[in-house]
């Protein structure tokens with residue numbers, strides 16, 4: 001018990017880093033994903049550029065992308081600090097997944113919604129904001145939820161570029177003190193985080209249930 | 213007055229509408245009838261600018277207009293499937309565009325909507341969502357939503373196809389009552405009896 005209290009502070013500071021990466025990535029990648037999904041439904045040339053981007057991001061490991069940005073790019077003179085490198089890699093990667101999800105969502109909105117909005121002379125932006133995006137959100141929420149849970153766990157990948165997240169804190173303690181306890185505690189932390197997120201996502205889905 | 217001159221429309225080399233002319237006075241109701249596939253819906257979609265056409269001229273009160281230019285609210289349409297916004301309540305469906313497009317205050321838009329809601333027998337449904345309405349109620353909401361934009365012309369595509377005879381008659385009366393508002397109305401229907409009930413004149417379209 002005493003030992004647990006001893007290592008808790010370092011684990012907590014690791015959790016904070018994990019949450020920071022998690023939160024900032026969501027904040028950047030969801031709006032970015034929406035924009036990319038709009039580009040994916042657009043005209044041919046722009047569309048193929050973004051299709052290429054999504055293909056790269058989804059077709060290669062996130063770990064590779066992370067290493068590429070932090071250890072690879074400096075070779076050609078592009079240097080990012082650790083944390084920024086992690087944020088860029090995660091945001092670009094998750095935006096691609098979100099874009100695919102939103103693209104599917106946009107495509108499942110019936111044509112008559114766009115036509116009604118046009119007949120009422122709503123602008124494209126008004127139509128998106130008031131009519132289309134609320135409907136799309138309801139449709140994509142379960143899939144977005146899955147990705148959000150994945151992101152909590154994926155955030156542990158920042159370990160390879162030397163960021164002191166939750167997993168790193170646990171691993172250091174285990175190596176130093178030769179005990180399994182820190183790793184078990186790390187698992188408990190992740191479980192608590194994902195359980196909380198699942199709960200929040202359920203609530204959110206319920207809030208979107210006021211219409212069908 | 214609403215007039216179409218020499219409208220032509222084809223889909224991939226297949227001509228659907230050929231040299232069509234029609235003219236309707238303000239306050240008049242034109243019934244448009246014809247067999248399935250004759251191009252009735254296509255005609256409405258050309259008039260409302262949802263579909264491009266090959267050639268033809270459109271006039272409102274003697275002035276030429278371009279259906280694809282949506283800068284003025286001249287034409288309203290009640291779709292066959294109503295096209296209500298499922299994420300908005302009845303009142304929001306109706307007042308969204310008056311607020312955002314006509315720049316009315318929320319209060320002004322809602323007061324005006326309320327009058328129409330009462331007239332069309334929808335009182336008490338204001339805060340319901342479309343999925344909570346019957347087909348006839350949805351249709352009346354769609355009519356109110358169109359009216360709230362003060363169009364000069366309203367087009368209906370098969371307004372009775374989802375309604376029982378009693379409701380059809382009711383919708384017919386609503387359409388007839390709108391004549392007093394100086395609105396030109398075009399009613400596409402395959403129901404000859406309904407066409408006879410509401411129309412001042414009837415235009416028959418035939419497949420080419």
Ligand SMILES: Nc1ncnc2c1ncn2[C@@H]1O[C@H](COP(=O)(O)OP(=O)(O)OP(=O)(O)O)[C@@H](O)[C@H]1O
Pocket residue numbers: 223224228246247248249250251252253254255402
């Ligand atoms: N987007 C399209 N592309 C190609 N052909 C089309 C398209 N829309 C309609 N058509 C064709 O145009 C013709 C007229 O269709 P339209 O829907 O206008 O008929 P309608 O008179 O409304 O029939 P109904 O009474 O069954 O509603 C049909 O032969 C249809 O196949």
Ligand SMILES: [Mg+2]
Pocket residue numbers: 252253254369
């Ligand atoms: Mg039709």
